[in-house]
Amino acid sequence: MDNLAYPFDSSKILKNRKKIKRQLMNNDTVRIKKNIAILGGSTTNDIVAILELFLLNNDIEPMFYQSEYGQYWQDSMFENAELTEFKPDIIFIHTTTRNITEYEFDMTTSAETVEYQIQKQYQHFESMWQSLTKKYNCPIIQNNFEMPSYRLLGNKDVSDFHGKLWFVNSLNMKFYEYAQSNRNFYINDINYLSASYGLDKWSDSKHWYLYKYALSISAIPELSYNVSNIIKSIFGKNKKALALDLDNTLWGGVVGDDGQNGIEIGQETPVAQAYHDFQHYINKLKSLGITLTICSKNDIENAIDGLKHPDTILTADDFVIIKANWENKDKNILDIASELNILPDSIVFIDDNPAEREIVKSRLPMVATPEINSVEEYIKVLDRAGYFEVTTFSEDDISRNDMYKANIKRLVEQQQFENYEDYLLKLEMTATIEQFKPVYIERIVQLTNKTNQFNLTTRRYSEGEIHEIYKNEGYIKLYGRLVDKFGDNGIVSIIIGKIKDSTVSIDLWLMSCRVLKRYMEYAMIDTLVEKCRQKNINKIIGYYYKTTKNSMVESLYQKLGFKKTSDNDKGDSVWELYLDNYENKNKVIKVNVEKEIVLNE
Amino acid sequence: MNEMEVYNSLTIIFRDIFDDDTIVINNNTSADDIEDWDSFEHINLISAVEKQFKMRFTMKQVSTMKNVGEMVSIIINTKE
Numbered sequence: 001m002d003n004l005a006y007p008f009d010s011s012k013i014l015k016n017r018k019k020i021k022r023q024l025m026n027n028d029t030v031r032i033k034k035n036i037a038i039l040g041g042s043t044t045n046d047i048v049a050i051l052e053l054f055l056l057n058n059d060i061e062p063m064f065y066q067s068e069y070g071q072y073w074q075d076s077m078f079e080n081a082e083l084t085e086f087k088p089d090i091i092f093i094h095t096t097t098r099n100i101t102e103y104e105f106d107m108t109t110s111a112e113t114v115e116y117q118i119q120k121q122y123q124h125f126e127s128m129w130q131s132l133t134k135k136y137n138c139p140i141i142q143n144n145f146e147m148p149s150y151r152l153l154g155n156k157d158v159s160d161f162h163g164k165l166w167f168v169n170s171l172n173m174k175f176y177e178y179a180q181s182n183r184n185f186y187i188n189d190i191n192y193l194s195a196s197y198g199l200d201k202w203s204d205s206k207h208w209y210l211y212k213y214a215l216s217i218s219a220i221p222e223l224s225y226n227v228s229n230i231i232k233s234i235f236g237k238n239k240k241a242l243a244l245d246l247d248n249t250l251w252g253g254v255v256g257d258d259g260q261n262g263i264e265i266g267q268e269t270p271v272a273q274a275y276h277d278f279q280h281y282i283n284k285l286k287s288l289g290i291t292l293t294i295c296s297k298n299d300i301e302n303a304i305d306g307l308k309h310p311d312t313i314l315t316a317d318d319f320v321i322i323k324a325n326w327e328n329k330d331k332n333i334l335d336i337a338s339e340l341n342i343l344p345d346s347i348v349f350i351d352d353n354p355a356e357r358e359i360v361k362s363r364l365p366m367v368a369t370p371e372i373n374s375v376e377e378y379i380k381v382l383d384r385a386g387y388f389e390v391t392t393f394s395e396d397d398i399s400r401n402d403m404y405k406a407n408i409k410r411l412v413e414q415q416q417f418e419n420y421e422d423y424l425l426k427l428e429m430t431a432t433i434e435q436f437k438p439v440y441i442e443r444i445v446q447l448t449n450k451t452n453q454f455n456l457t458t459r460r461y462s463e464g465e466i467h468e469i470y471k472n473e474g475y476i477k478l479y480g481r482l483v484d485k486f487g488d489n490g491i492v493s494i495i496i497g498k499i500k501d502s503t504v505s506i507d508l509w510l511m512s513c514r515v516l517k518r519y520m521e522y523a524m525i526d527t528l529v530e531k532c533r534q535k536n537i538n539k540i541i542g543y544y545y546k547t548t549k550n551s552m553v554e555s556l557y558q559k560l561g562f563k564k565t566s567d568n569d570k571g572d573s574v575w576e577l578y579l580d581n582y583e584n585k586n587k588v589i590k591v592n593v594e595k596e597i598v599l600n601e
Numbered sequence: 602m603n604e605m606e607v608y609n610s611l612t613i614i615f616r617d618i619f620d621d622d623t624i625v626i627n628n629n630t631s632a633d634d635i636e637d638w639d640s641f642e643h644i645n646l647i648s649a650v651e652k653q654f655k656m657r658f659t660m661k662q663v664s665t666m667k668n669v670g671e672m673v674s675i676i677i678n679t680k681e
């Protein structure tokens with residue numbers, strides 16, 4: 001929704017909160033439901049109310065638990081029937097510098113004593129995180145501390161161990177060290193947020209004394225937005241690809257008119273430098289696994305010519321898809337999405353031209369189309385919007401662009417074969433399909449949270465849940481990894497089957513869209529059947545839960561020879577397969593032929 | 602700024618905050634008259650009014666204000 005798109009008007013959001021919520025609830029978007037516990041060291045009401053808007057806008061429907069005023073620690077440390085009943089999927093701890101209790105300004109205190117106080121304060125928090133993790137085993141989002149609003153020692157406050165600024169910064173460092181060694185723990189960086197917002201504006205003592213808000217009311221949307229970015233990233237709702245315009249977006253000027261020599265990129269002029277820095281930023285996004293594509297109204301020759309400029313950082317090679325033509329941009333963006341096998345709502349469209357943005361916004365409202373202003377602002381707008389908020393980072397992210405490129409090569413090869421199966425055989429595919437391994441848990445969680453299309457039940461799992469399943473003998477839990485002559489596709493398919501007596505129920509079966517139509521699903525079901533037979537299981541039950549995005553697998557079970565046993569008017573169905581006469585379906589992928597090289601170890 | 606103008610602007614703010622286009626306010630309107638007007642919405646209301654009239658209530662004013670009439674007279678006095 002436009003009102004909630006970054007950069008937003010905070011006062012408008014605060015004032016029209018009810019109306020915005022009503023509008024969000026009125027559109028029939030399918031949302032994942034998540035339970036979010038907010039444990040506050042100060043008032044959190046508005047923070048929660050605004051967070052709700054941003055989450056709804058990201059297709060997450062939150063249920064909230066809020067601690068009583070200031071009870072964050074008690075709620076975490078002691079028996080809490082209500083919170084246990086609530087079963088949080090995420091816990092957000094909203095504490096601030098107001099909650100620091102161990103610091104007392106005293107110039108006679110020794111360095112050792114200060115160090116002890118810092119450690120004691122830290123322990124107060126760490127013991128709480130440990131307790132929460134033990135009880136709820138879900139991701140924790142924890143504020144760091146904002147800088148204090150005054151400095152008794154002036155500039156020395158930051159470097160003298162008696163200073164509060166020293167205390168805050170030291171404490172923050174300890175939080176970061178905890179974050180580095182605990183994967184399910186995320187820092188909500190209010191220290192950065194308050195600095196970028198302006199520290200004096202960030203806190204309003206009046207709002208503290210009157211309402212016990214540790215930050216100014218008008219800063220609340222900034223805070224809530226930041227938290228919503230972390231949450232949506234954890235649940236796999238980050239954007240995946242950039243669709244970039246060229247003229248006056250990646251370089252100054254119009255290459256079709258000005259020629260390669262005439263465009264501004266490099267170090268020659270202030271404008272050229274600004275574009276240079278923007279290209280540099282985009283290039284680094286690519287290294288984080290963001291897919292780059294071009295969507296430009298240009299002749300393809302001119303576009304390529306511009307990307308060959310001697311001072312360009314980005315070259316044609318950096319883009320998985322280049323759409324340089326005279327079609328409407330909304331059509332090109334849809335084509336990009338379908339060629340990448342991603343949904344349009346995973347794309348961020350960057351274009352300097354307000355008219356082009358307007359068309360895309362109105363025809364494809366699910367595509368993120370930020371108002372990027374002028375070139376010196378591009379980085380800031382893109383960066384603060386948090387489209388690509390990093391919460392997990394896997395091997396897969398590093399090689400994603402290469403994988404997409406290999407996919408495009410496969411497509412070219414496919415066109416040379418008349419018989420599709422011949423083409424598949426020529427791909428020389430080999431798969432590893434095994435029970436879960438600890439090194440893959442992160443990737444498995446990532447897949448369960450972001451796969452929408454080939455996903456029979458669309459069940460989302462937290463890292464804790466996957467870990468439980470990994471350890472539980474009552475499940476058959478398979479991951480599938482597919483390699484072919486063009487490259488390694490990584491872990492692309494997951495099956496979780498719950499064993500009961502001589503039956504297995506498929507709680508989850510998903511496959512990444514990057515390997516659609518490679519018959520990997522046959523290899524997966526064959527292996528599942530094989531594992532079932534080893535355990536004397538003779539029946540598999542499959543479920544299809546309809547969503548707006550998974551119609552491609554509506555008749556998957558039918559295709560695999562299952563019999564439908566029931567269905568309902570929502571489009572959900574239940575299927576069963578007896579294994580007595582099952583014959584293997586996969587004929588094109590070699591499964592488990594070589595010993596797998598395990599990544600990341 | 603006269604009382605009429607203040608009332609007109611205030612009415613729009615009230616309608617936005619409580620998402621109810623039928624709200625009509627007068628001097629005696631208080632939290633008892635509007636169902637959703639709790640302490641939580643009161644904070645938003647004060648912030649929105651401050652933003653709209655480019656003024657700030659003192660802490661004392663915020664904690665003692667009893668009805669819309671008092672709010673209007675504070676606004677008018679501050680703007681004079």
